[in-house]
Amino acid sequence: MKRLLVSLILWLPLVAHAALNVFACEPEWAALAKELGGDDVKVYAATTALQDPHRIEARPSLIAQMRRANLLVCTGAELEIGWLPVLLQNANNAAVLPGRPGYFEASRVVPLLDKPARLDRAEGDVHAAGNPHIHTDPRNILRVSEALTLRLAEIDPANAAAYRTRSQAFAVRWQAATARWEARAAPLKGLSVATQHKSFPYLLAWLGLREVAVLEPKPGVEPSVGHLARVAAQLQTTPAKMVLRAAYQSPRPADWLAQRAGIPALALPYTVGGNDRAQDLFGLFDDTIDQLLKAAP
Amino acid sequence: MxxxxxxxxxxxxxxxxxxxxxxxxxxxxxxxxxxxxxxxxxxxxxxxxxxxxxxxxxxxxxxxxxxxxxEATPAGNRLNPDISLILQGRYSHLDDVEHRAITGFLPAGHGHGASRGFSLDHTELVMSASIDPYFRGYFNLALLDEEVEIEEAWFQTTGLGNGFSLKGGRFLSGLGYQNEQHPHAWDFADNSLMYRALFGEAYGNDGVQLKWVAPTELFMEFGAEAGRGANFPGTDRNKNGAGSHVLFGHVGGDVGASNSWRAGLSYLTTKASSRDGELEDLDGVEAESLFSGRSKAWVADFVWKWAPNGNAAEQNFKFATEYFRRTESGTLACDDLDPLDPSRCSGGSTGDYQSTQSGFYAQGVYQFMPRWRTGYRYDRLDPGTVDFGLNSVNLPVTDYAPTRHSLMLDYSPSEFSRLRLQYSKDKSMEGVRENQWFVQVIHSLGAHGAHTF
Missing domain, CATH: 1.10.287 (Helix Hairpins)
Structure with missing residues (x-):
């Protein structure tokens, strides 16, 4: 035990001088931090695309990673309210507490959609600040990347120039890719879709799609068969061309409705790692646009 | 130009x-x-x-x-404290047992007699917030008719650095696994026999706690506490200094994406002076017992959780077990509890007291579909060795091992509400085989509670 403690203490300065430890709450921010940080950062993604970011266990491994982090990159807007506070309380890492430079919330630099008109739990899992699934619009990714670059430079001034260079290069590639996606997705404009959870309002707003139905009766509330039947009936008067769900969500409600309505159900990757093609931010949107185009009539 | x-x-x-x-x-x-x-x-x-x-x-x-x-974005940044209120009620179907005491174990005070039929459990009022850039505060008040108890009221440093934090005030000790959880967070409608025998409900203390989290990939935390030690198994005291000390350590990590675990070892040492309790003498008459001496306990805990790909929303499984071993040494005085019903201890009798007792619980809780969970818990205590010294002629020593099987099913319409049905086969009292039924409701109002692992 004593030897372990001594070796840990000797090891502390080494940890301090290693690459910047970035704790990303979600895979999209992990991918962005890697684009901007390159070799100057060591990125840990706390969740995967197959996990529901609203419901994460405050696991010991996450506390251990947060203890080592120099920078936390999270969505904010209450997305992580069920687990992030527990991690922050138990990790004893002052550098990443809210209000310190080591705490970065992506939703703060993005205009949020779907601000609830009524703040009441009877409305389900509503987020007071607005819908937190901001990364499904690539223009938001660019906004966050600019703010994150500034933050990286602030925390790690020695590598500030490198962050800026990578950020500029990323912005050029990203803007070109965004223009390409917009051009390809032009035929999708005005397309009616149904979504399982309100995971995609930013994607839909960006591409000009219309959300005519949501499968969940209230945000975060699992749809019952009775409610799905009502949605199916509603779709007969306002038809949707497809049902969208995120990869981490249960396939059952979307598949059931799709079969009932005779329309395709798409499992969009939602974030980086959501399927084999979505291995980075570019792949995420390539695959999302491809899937939408393929399913569009 | x-x-x-x-x-x-x-x-x-x-x-x-x-x-x-x-x-x-x-x-x-x-x-x-x-x-x-x-x-x-x-x-x-x-x-x-x-x-x-x-x-x-x-x-x-x-x-x-x-x-x-x-500023409008909340995320734990508001000036007002997070406030939540927890409502708990139940319906219990129990046998009519006058004195509920676990056979072979000195009782943790005069335990609440379990109510039969409909009843209200403690209503908890919880407030927490950042105090300033250096401290965080937490307050938990448990309310019941004519009874208000400050369960926790503490501050914790947030900026001590190097992984250290200091907590002070009244808090639930970091020992074991279940100890820091309030009853509304338990997976069963009632407490495990182990915690009932060890602490009554949970070990809380007025004092300070120093905790250190190691900067390693494997989760490691170590803590030391010093406190008043007024609660069972200790007693309140009129002295300077600390009456109880706790040391604990936890390690934990992941196995693949689907499994995670935590294990720990804790040690508690405290002193008791004329600790009050009730015991049956050799003739089965209730007598009063007063223990004075030292109480030491080891607690080992292990928790393992599974969820497919780490996504607990659909299905998940949790296994938890804890084991304790407690040694108490000192003197035990016994006397009549009711002068009209004289016991063998009539007139008072004091003898040496030595005991080494142990026990454990093991439980598994499985969420088989969203909202629905079922669980099984097994409790077993070992009366171990008890030596009443001179009082051996008055008080019985038993080798009866109290056990209990519990089966529960709960339904949670949302994260804020839960309805639970539980059946227990309780054999914690020698000669009583009790079938217990509980229907329990738990509702939480206000701030979004985040639960620990």
Missing amino acids: LRPTFLLAALTVALPAYAGNDLDALRAELREMKAAYESRIQALEARLQQTEAQNAAAAALADTVVHQAA
């Missing part, structure tokens, strides 16, 4: 052949042009300045808008 002076110079140079009136006229024209240009430039410069000022104002405005938006 081409300056008119240069223009003038250029023109003068370019037109050397002009002379006389023509030249004067040209000069006059040029002067006019120059004046006109200069006035236009001034106008342009003024407009530029104006635009710049407007831009700055717009930027400042945008800044304030962004900041206002940021």
Whole structure:
């Protein structure tokens, strides 16, 4: 035990001088931090695309990673309210507490959609600040990347120039890719879709799609068969061309409705790692646009 | 921008052949042009300045808008404390047992007699917030008719650095696994036999706790506590210094994406002085017992959780087990509890007391579909060795091992509400085989509670 403690203490300065430890709450921010940080950062993604970011266990491994982090990159807007506070309380890492430079919330630099008109739990899992699934619009990714670059430079001034260079290069590639996606997705404009959870309002707003139905009766509330039947009936008067769900969500409600309505159900990757093609931010949107185009009539 | 002076110079140079009136006229024209240009430039410069000022104002405005938006974003940043209220009620179907005490174990005070039929459990009022950049505060009040108890009221440092934190006030000890959980977070409607025998409900203390989290990939935390030690198995005291000490350590990590675990070892040492309890004597008459001496306990805990790909939303499984071993040594005095019903201890009798007792619980809880969970818990205590010294002629020693099987099913319409049905086969009292049924409801109002692992 004593030897372990001594070796840990000797090891502390080494940890301090290693690459910047970035704790990303979600895979999209992990991918962005890697684009901007390159070799100057060591990125840990706390969740995967197959996990529901609203419901994460405050696991010991996450506390251990947060203890080592120099920078936390999270969505904010209450997305992580069920687990992030527990991690922050138990990790004893002052550098990443809210209000310190080591705490970065992506939703703060993005205009949020779907601000609830009524703040009441009877409305389900509503987020007071607005819908937190901001990364499904690539223009938001660019906004966050600019703010994150500034933050990286602030925390790690020695590598500030490198962050800026990578950020500029990323912005050029990203803007070109965004223009390409917009051009390809032009035929999708005005397309009616149904979504399982309100995971995609930013994607839909960006591409000009219309959300005519949501499968969940209230945000975060699992749809019952009775409610799905009502949605199916509603779709007969306002038809949707497809049902969208995120990869981490249960396939059952979307598949059931799709079969009932005779329309395709798409499992969009939602974030980086959501399927084999979505291995980075570019792949995420390539695959999302491809899937939408393929399913569009 | 081409300056008119240069223009003038250029023109003068370019037109050397002009002379006389023509030249004067040209000069006059040029002067006019120059004046006109200069006035236009001034106008342009003024407009530029104006635009710049407007831009700055717009930027400042945008800044304030962004900041206002940021301020509106809550995420644990509000000035008001997070407040939540936890409502708990139940229906219990129990046998009519006058004194509920676990056979072979000195009772943790005069335990609440379990109510039969409908009843209200403690209503918990919880408040927490950052105090300032250096401290965080937490407050938990448990309310019941004619009974208000401050379960926790503490501050914790947030900026001590190097993984250290200091907590002070009244808090639930970090020992074991279940100890820090309030009853509404338990997976079963009632407490495990182990915690009932060890602490009554949970071990809380007025004191300080120093905790250190190691900067390693494997989760490691170590803590030390010193406190008043007023609660069972200790007693309140009129002394300076600390009456109880706790040491604990936890390690944990992941196995693949689907499994995670935590294990720990804790040690508690405290002192008791005339600790009050009730015991049956050799004739089965209730007697009062007063223990004075030292109580030491080891607790080992292990938790393992599974969820497919780490996504607990659909299905998940949790296994938890804890084991304790407690040694108490000192003296035990016994006397009549009711003078009208004299016991063997009539007139008072004091003898040496030595005991080494142990026990454990093991439980598994499985969420088989969203909202629905089922669980099984097994409790077993080992009376171990008990030596009453001189009181051996008055008080019985038993080798009866209390056990209990519990089966529960719960339904949670949302994270904020839960309805639970539980059946227990309780054999914690020798000679009683009790079938217990509980229907329990738990509702939480207010701030979004985040539960620990």
